[in-house]
Amino acid sequence: MSELELRQTTIDAEVAHAPALRRGRRPRLPRAGTFVAGAFVVFLLVATAFPGLLETHDPNQIAPSEAFESPSLAHWFGTDESGRDIYSRVVEGTGTSLLIGVTATFIGLALGLVLGVLAGFGGRVVDYGVNRLVEVLFAFPGLLLALLVIVVYGPGPVTATIAVGLSTAPGYARIIRGQFVAIRSSHYVEAARVLGHSRPRIIARHVLPNALIPIFVLATLGVGQAIVWAAALSYLGLGAQPPAPEWGAMLAAGRTYLSVAWWMTVFPGLMIVGTTISTTVLGRALARRGKGDA
Amino acid sequence: GCQAAEPEASGDPVEGGTLVYASGDAEPTCLDPHVGGNYPQALISAQFLESLVSRDATGEIIPWLAESWEPSDDRLAWEFTLREGIEFTDGTPLDAEAVKVNVEHLKDPATQSSTGYLALGKVEAVEVVSDTVARFVLSAPDSALLESLAQPWTAIQSPAGIARGMDANCQAPIGTGPFIVDEWVKQDHVTLVRNDDYASAPADAANTGPAYLEGIEWRFVPDSSTRYAALQGGQVDVIDNPQPDTIAAAQGDDAFTWLDAPRPGASNRIELNSGQAPFDDERVREAFIRAVEVNDGIESLFFGTAQRSYSPLSSREPLAYSDASLFETDLEAANALLDEAGWTARDSDGTRMKDGARLTLRFPVSTNQSIPAEQSLFEQVQATAKQAGFDVVISLLDLSSWYGALAVNEYEIVSAPYTKVGPDVLRILYHSDSIIPAPSGYFANLSQLDDPEVDALLTEAASTSDPAERAALYEQAQQLILGGYYLLPLYDQQNSFLLSADVKGARAMPTVSTPSFLDAWLIG
C-alpha cells in the first residue's frame, strides 16, 4: 500500500527542509507534541510488556448483566456487549495490535528491502523485472491480496499480519528502490567511486546506511497504518480471533452497537489514531534528527 | 410498535404504491429456487412463485395451487387436484403436465437442485391423470411429502419458462404469484410488478384477488446498520435481518412494526461432534452442556428478542419437544463429570488434560451465518466453558472455509442452521445416513449422532400415516437426541422483519417464514 509512499514523500520533503528548519523557517511541531507522543508510546510499551499493571479488570471476564454500561468510575471506557471492561481490553489488546502492526510492517519492509535491493543493485535486467513485478503487485488491489492470503491460510492474527505485510510490500519496495537509486546516483557515491572504492564497500558503507535511516522512520509510520489495515480485515471478520482483544476487532465488533454504545468503538479507535499519530510524530522527529544537525 | 403485525390492522386496504424492501440476505445467483435452493432464493421467489400446498399458522397443511389431495392406501401414490383456471403469468395454464415438468426439472441433475431435490427424494415420478389431476408416485411412504411440497424450493413454475433454459429462467422465473419479475439489476435490486390476473391466493390469505401494491422494489443492502438507517430515513419500507439491538430500539418507536417470524425446521443450536474425541464420551458432552451459561447472554445480547430454546426443533414446529431440565448450568456437576471421564490434569492456563492431550474444542464460526450477537454469545460460551477447563478455540471463517473445516472434521462444536418445513428435518440432521458426506464433502449430521435406535425412530416416523403415531415417534427421537447431550439448543432460527408503520397487512408465510405482501398495502 502506498500511504507509505505518501509518507515517504513527506519525509523526503522534511529532510530536504532540514537546512530551512535550522534557520527556523519552518515551524516545528511544538515540543510538547513530541513529548505527548513519547509519553503515549511509553504507555503503549508498558501495556504491551506488563498489561497487568494497567488493567483494572480481567479483560476476558464476561458479565452479561453488566453489558453496555457507559463509561464510569468503575469502567473507565465502559463495557462491551458481554459486560467486559473495555479499558482493560484496550490495554490487553495493545500487545496484539502492536505486534500485528510491527510484524506486518517488518514483513512488508523485509520483502520490500529484498525487492528494492534487487531492483536497486541487480543491474538493468533485474531492475526491469522487479519493477514490473512491483507494478503488477501495485495494480493488484491490496485488499484482494490480503483476502487471498487469508482464504488460503485461514483467518487469524498471524495470517492477518502476513496478509497486511504482503500487501504493503510493493509500496515499500518502490520506496526502497527509489532510495537506492537516488543514493546510488548521488554525488557522494560518485565521490566514493572516484576514490576507487569497490562496489560492495560503497553499498555497505554509503548506500545501505543512508537508505536505512529514512526506511526506519518510514517503518515507524507504517505501524499505525498496518493496524488500521488489520482492522479492516477484522471488519470482514477475518482478523484476530476471539476472545483475544485486538483494537481492530473491537472496533469492528462495536460498530454494530454504534447507536447503543458509542464507547465500544471510540476508545479502540482512539488508540489506533493515537498510535498512528504518536509514531508518526516521533518518526518525523527522528527524521529531522537523522538528517538534520544531529 | 406492537409485537406482530395484525393482518387486519387499521382501516381498509389502499390500492397502489411501490413497496421498497431491503434484504440483508445474500443476493441470489439465480432467482429460480429449483437451482441450488437456499433461503435468500426462497425469500424473493416466494413473491412470484407458488407451491402446491401451504401451511397455516397452526401447522396444518392447507390448499394452495392444489385444492385437494389424496394418498393411495399403500401411501405410495398421491393424487393432487389442481385449482382450475389458473395461469402462469406468461399465459401458460397451470395443469398436471406443468407439475410433472417441474418435478422432472427438480430431479434433473442439470438443474443442480439441492434442497428441492432432497425434499423430493422419495418421489419417483409424476403421472398426468387428467388436466387437473397429477399423481405423485413414491418409492416409499413419505409422511413429509406435503410439508416438502409446501416449501418455496419446490414451487411450481411455468413449463414454458423452464424450457427457456437455465440462464433465462434464473433471470426471471415465471410463476403464478402475485408479482412478476420485471428487471434484475445485479447487486442492486429486483423490480417486481403486480400480477393483475392473480387469482391463486393460499387458503389462509385475506386477499384473494391481485395484490394491492403496484410492485415491490427488492433491494440488496448487505450492511445491517445501513438497512436500519434506510428504514429510519424512509428510503425503504421493510427490512429483514435486523440486529437485535435495532429491534429493541424499533420496538420503542411507533414508526416501526416488528414482524417476528422464526424459521421452521431446526432450532439454532450448538452441535457437539460425537464422532471423535473428546465428545465421543457422553460424560464430556454433558459436562460441556452443564458448564456453559447462555441464558444471561441471550437476554443481554438479544435484548429480549430471542427466546431460549430447549428443543432440537423450532418452536414453529407443532411436534417440537423441549426439556429444559437437561440444560441447567451446573459447574460443579460439569467438573465432576470431567474428573470422572479422566480429564483430571490441568495445564498452566487451567485447561484440562488427559494423556497429554488438552481439552480443546475447535469451534468454526461462519461469519455469514452467525450475526454479531450470536458471535458474541459464542464468546461467552467460550468464557464460561473455560471455567470448567475447556479450551474453546473460535475461528471466524467465511462460508467456503467454514464448509471446508467441517468437511475435514476439524471441529468439536459447531452451529449450523437448517430450515425445512416439518419435523422430518430431524432425519436430515440426526440420521446416521447423513454422516456420509455428499460428493461436495457436506454432511448434515454435524453432531455425527450414530444411534440405530434414533435411525429407526426417524425412518418410521417418516413413513407412518397416523399423525398421533408420527408425533409420538418424533417425541421419542427428540428425547433420545437431547438426552444424549448431542446438542445445546439456543433459540429459534432468528428471522424477523422491521416494517415502516406505513406498511399494513404484511405477514410472514407460516411455511418458511418468508414475507408475503399479497395482503399488504401502503398508507399515506
Next chain:
Amino acid sequence: MTAPMTAPLLEVADLRVAFGDTEVVHGVSLTVTPGECVAIVGESGSGKSVTARALLGMAGRGSRAESSVLRIGGREFGGAGERVWRDIRGREVGLILQDALVSLDPLRPIGREIDDPLRIHERMSRPERRARVHDLLAAAGMPDPDFAARRRSGELSGGLRQRALIAAAIALDPPLLIADEPTTALDATVQARILELIAEIRTRGTGVLLISHDLAVVGRLADRILVMRAGEVVESGTAAEVLGSPREPYTRRLIAAVPSDVARGVRLTRSEPSPPTAAEPPATTTPRARVPNATHELPLLTLDHVSKTFAVPGGRFTAVDDVTLEVRRGETLGLVGESGSGKTTVARLALALTAPDTGEVTLDGAPWSRLDERARRPMRRRIGAIYQDALSSFDPRWNVEHILADAMGVGAPGHHSRTADHGVAGLLEQVGLETSVARRRPLTLSGGQRQRVAIARALAASPEILICDEPVSALDVTIQAQILDLLDDVQRDRGLALLFISHDLGVVRHMADRVAVMQAGRIVETGPADAVFAEPEHPYTARLVADAPRLSRT
C-alpha cells in the same frame, strides 16, 4: 519624475534588522537619488540581502527591523503595516531578487508574473496590460516578447529569466530599483547584457541600488559604493575612491581577492597570514616560475577525439563532440565555456564515470576509459576530483574525520588507528583547517570550510591529477581567493596536475597555464593562457574575453 533631482529617492538611517535575538544588520545608513547607482558590496552573509529586503518591509519571517529614518519618495515608512508596504512594492520600488533562476514561479507563464504589478496597482484593461507586458519584455531586451510571455521560467535560460525579472520589477516604472546580485550565476556574455540593461534603466532617471559581492560588476556601474561587513558599513564613497584608494584593509582584501588580471601564481590573499605553514617561501607575492616547458614529457591525462551523446526525447544530444585535450604533469589546464557547453561531461569522462561513445581517454599513456571498472579501480587513486557542490559530495552521516579516513583507505569507522588520526590531522593542516573540524559534519561547516575538506579528501589518496569542476563558483570572492591560493599551494607542494573547469574567465586566467575554450561540446581554441586571453583567435573566445567584467585596479 516629479520629484526634484536633489531630493533623495531613498533615505535610510541607522537600519537595524534582527532575527530573534541575533541582530544581523547593525545600523546601516544610505541614500539614493534619482538617476544614481549606489552599490553595496561585501562578502557572503554580510547582510546585503537582508538590508535590501528590509527596505521593502519584508526582511523575512521572524525578523524585526528598526530605523531612525526610512523614507521612500519622501514618505516615511518606519513601522508601516503590511498594507502600506504593499502599496509601494512594485510601484515605488522594484526589487530584483538574488536568485534569478528561482524567483519566477515555474508554473506560471512569465507574462502573468510581469502582469502582476499592473493588475495589483493599476486599473488597466486586459488588452492594455497585455500590450504593456509586451513593451516591457521588449524593453528588457527579450527576443520575441509575445512568444516569451507565454513561456514559463523553466523554459527560459538564466539570462532570459533575469530579463523577465527586470521587466517585472520595472513594470510600473518605479523611481527606485533594487537589484540584488542581478548577474550571479550568469555567464560572462549574459552578465554583460544584463548590466547594460541596468545602466540603460538608470539613464532614464531611475535610481538603482545594486547589490553584489563582485567588485568587478560594481565597478562598471556604481556611482557610489558601500562596503558591508558583518552587518555594518565599513567604508563608503564614490566608486573611484573605494576601488582606487580603499581606506579599510577589508576593502583592500576584497579588491585583491578578485582574480582577474592577477598573474598566475600570485597570491590573492596576500594581506592575510598565510594559512598553511610558516615555512612558506617569502616570495609568494611575486609570480612563481612557470612550470618548465614539459612538452617532451608524456602527457598525464589525454582525451583523444572523445565524443559523448545522451539520449533525449526525440533523438540524441551530443554533449561532447570530438574533444581532444591533454593535461601534463604539474600543469594546470583551464577549461572555460558557457553553461551547458559540456565542461562537466568532459570532467566525468576524464574521471571515467561515464564511457565515451567514441575516442579514448588515457592516463599516463595507459588505457583508462577502455579498462574494465575492476581493473581501473586500483588506479583510481591517481586521479582525484573536486566538485562545485562540495556538500552533496559528502555522505551526510559522516563527520570530517570519517570522510578523510575513508578516503585514505584506512580502517572502518571507530577503528581509527593512530596513523589515521595523524593522517587526518595532517590533511586538515594542509588545507588550513583546525583539527577541531574533524569531529564536525560537513552540513555544519561554512562553504569555504567544506571546499577545503573536499580538497583534503581529494588529496588523501595522493593523486597525481585533480579534476576541479567549478570548485569555487559557489563561493564569494574572499573565500574563493583562499581556495584558489590553497589549490595553488598544494599543486606546488605535490607537483599536481590540474584540470580546472570554470565559467569564470577571471578565475581561469588566474589559475591556468594553458586554456581550452569550449562551445557547444567542441573545443574551439586551446593554447597558453596568456596568449588566449591576450589575443583570442576564435570569435567566441574573443566575445567571452570582451564580456568579462574587469576590475580596474590602480
Next chain:
Amino acid sequence: MWAVATLTFFAIRLIPGDPAQAILGGPGSQASQEALDQVRRDYGLDQPLIVQYVAMLGRLLTGDLGDSYALKVPVAELLGAQIGGTLLLAVLSLALSWVLALALSLVSTGRGRVATAVGEGVELTAAALPQFWLAAVLIAIFSTGLGWLPPVATGTPSGLVLPVVTLAIPLAGFLAQVMRESLLDAMSQPFVISARARGESALGIRLRHTIRHAALPGISLSGWALGWLLSGAVVVETIFAIPGLGRTLLQAVTLRDIPVVTGVVLLIALVYVVMTVLTDLAARIADPRLRQEAPR
C-alpha cells in the same frame, strides 16, 4: 496485464475449495458426483492446470473474460454493468479529497505552530480512520440523526454523498500531508518573495502561486489514489449498498468465482495503467518542468 492475469489465476487456484462446487452453488449444496464431473468437463477443470492457464490466456487475447461460475453470465457483461458506478464513485471521491486536502493544507500551513499542529493532527487522524467505522458514524449523523442524506444509494446524487465522503476523508488525510509539504516548500521559494515585492497580498500569493504547487503531488498521486479508492470501494459499496466492482469482487472471492475475480483484477489493473498514463500527462501539462528534460 498478462502478469496480472497470471498472478491472479494462480493465486486463486491456491485457495482451497473446488471451483466445480462453486459452480454448483457452493459446498453447502449437495450436488451429485455426476453433476460435479459434468461441470468439471464443461469448464475444462479436469484438464491440467497449465492447459487451463493457456486456455485462459487464449481467451483473454480475444477479449473474452469467460463466464462467471456463480452467475453464469459473461464476465465482461457483468463487469461492464458495474464499472461505471464504481468509477464514478472513485472519481468523485478523488476530486473531493483533492479539494479537502487543498483546503486543509492551505488553511493550516504557514499560519504558525498551532495551526500547523492542528492541521497535522487532523490529517493524521483522517488518514487513520477505518472506512467501515467512518461510514457508520456518517450514517449515524447525517442519515439517522439529521435525516439529510439517504444511507443507501438511491440512484440520485444525494445517495452518493455519504459514500464519496467516506472514501474521500482518509484519502484527503494522506494527500493533505503531501500537499502541505509541497506548499511549505513552495512558500519558502524566492518566487514568493519576489511576488510579494511586486505588492501581492498573502491571499493572492496562496491563490495565484502556491496552490498550484500544492496541487501537483495531488495530480501525480492520482493513479495510486484511484487504485486505493477501488480497494476502498469493497468496504464502502458493501456498507452503502452500491452496486459496483468492489462488491462483485468480494462476492466473487468468497464464491471462488475465478473468472470474475480475474476480470475485476484485470479491470482494476487496466484502470490503474490508464490512470497512470493520464496523470503523467496531466502532471506534464500542469508542470512545465516535467516537459523540460530535454536540454535547451
